[in-house]
Amino acid sequence: METKTVVTALAALAHESRLGVFRALVQAGPAGLAAGRIGELTGIAPSSLSFHLKELAHAGLVSSRQAGRFVIYSARFDAMNGLLAYLTENCCGGEPCCPSSLNASGKDQAS
Amino acid sequence: METKTVVTALAALAHESRLGVFRALVQAGPAGLAAGRIGELTGIAPSSLSFHLKELAHAGLVSSRQAGRFVIYSARFDAMNGLLAYLTENCCGGEPCCPSSLNASGKDQAS
DNA sequence: CCAACATTTCAACTATCCTTGAAATATGGA
DNA sequence: TCCATATTTCAAGGATAGTTGAAATGTTGG
Numbered sequence: 001m002e003t004k005t006v007v008t009a010l011a012a013l014a015h016e017s018r019l020g021v022f023r024a025l026v027q028a029g030p031a032g033l034a035a036g037r038i039g040e041l042t043g044i045a046p047s048s049l050s051f052h053l054k055e056l057a058h059a060g061l062v063s064s065r066q067a068g069r070f071v072i073y074s075a076r077f078d079a080m081n082g083l084l085a086y087l088t089e090n091c092c093g094g095e096p097c098c099p100s101s102l103n104a105s106g107k108d109q110a111s
Numbered sequence: 112m113e114t115k116t117v118v119t120a121l122a123a124l125a126h127e128s129r130l131g132v133f134r135a136l137v138q139a140g141p142a143g144l145a146a147g148r149i150g151e152l153t154g155i156a157p158s159s160l161s162f163h164l165k166e167l168a169h170a171g172l173v174s175s176r177q178a179g180r181f182v183i184y185s186a187r188f189d190a191m192n193g194l195l196a197y198l199t200e201n202c203c204g205g206e207p208c209c210p211s212s213l214n215a216s217g218k219d220q221a222s
Numbered sequence: 223c224c225a226a227c228a229t230t231t232c233a234a235c236t237a238t239c240c241t242t243g244a245a246a247t248a249t250g251g252a
Numbered sequence: 253t254c255c256a257t258a259t260t261t262c263a264a265g266g267a268t269a270g271t272t273g274a275a276a277t278g279t280t281g282g
């Protein structure tokens with residue numbers, strides 16, 4: 001994953017509204033949610049929501065498909081996996097950051 | 112980890128300069144790097160670097176200590192762990208994103 | 223075709239971010 | 253003390269992000 005892609009993805013998630021939207025889409029799973037439903041769940045105004053959804057789509061974190069007169073958005077789990085992989089590799093020393101066992105104390109290998 | 116904290120941390124990393132700084136600090140390990148050395152490694156102008164370091168510190172992702180006339184910055188691995196834990200739990204469905212066992216190189220389970 | 227619904231686009235405005243260079247602060251050594 | 257080094261602060265400027273409401277687009281069913 002390229003640095004530029006990572007920065008774009010991070011910027012897309014670095015906003016309360018968009019993080020909320022993405023969380024809702026993750027919860028919804030591959031089935032996704034219609035734009036209007038996302039608006040109901042998050043309380044974001046339609047035009048603002050459309051702006052944020054475009055931002056997330058541009059970052060590759062969500063995809064959309066037309067279904068009747070609805071537009072269904074869904075989270076792109078592969079992109080999120082890639083982002084987490086990058087952060088784990090490049091920003092956490094490689095291994096010690098898997099939250100399953102969680103050490104997180106502060107002592108690990110030097111450079 | 113609170114949503115607001117997460118957004119702040121994501122925003123701090125969502126900039127090419129700051130992501131580069133943070134990566135350098137992660138590579139340096141707990142020993143950290145002097146501000147000037149970070150500037151050398153990243154090519155960021157001093158005042159701009161200071162701005163970005165303050166941003167990272169404010170987000171809790173780095174800490175600083177004075178050493179003679181140098182200021183040594185180091186990555187806060189615990190904060191990064193917390194961020195990754197949040198993203199894994201809330202933005203990846205909970206389980207399928209932990210890169211611990213698997214490779215994490217480039218290919219992971221297909222969609 | 224027309225009407226109702228779902229979503230997006232547009233323009234205007236405010237707010238915030240980032241960069242730059244100069245000046246300020248702080249520390250160590252001669 | 254005085255000077256050099258290391259870092260931060262400040263103010264000014266341009267660039268970008270976000271919100272709002274109105275208008276436009278697209279879709280379905282009567």
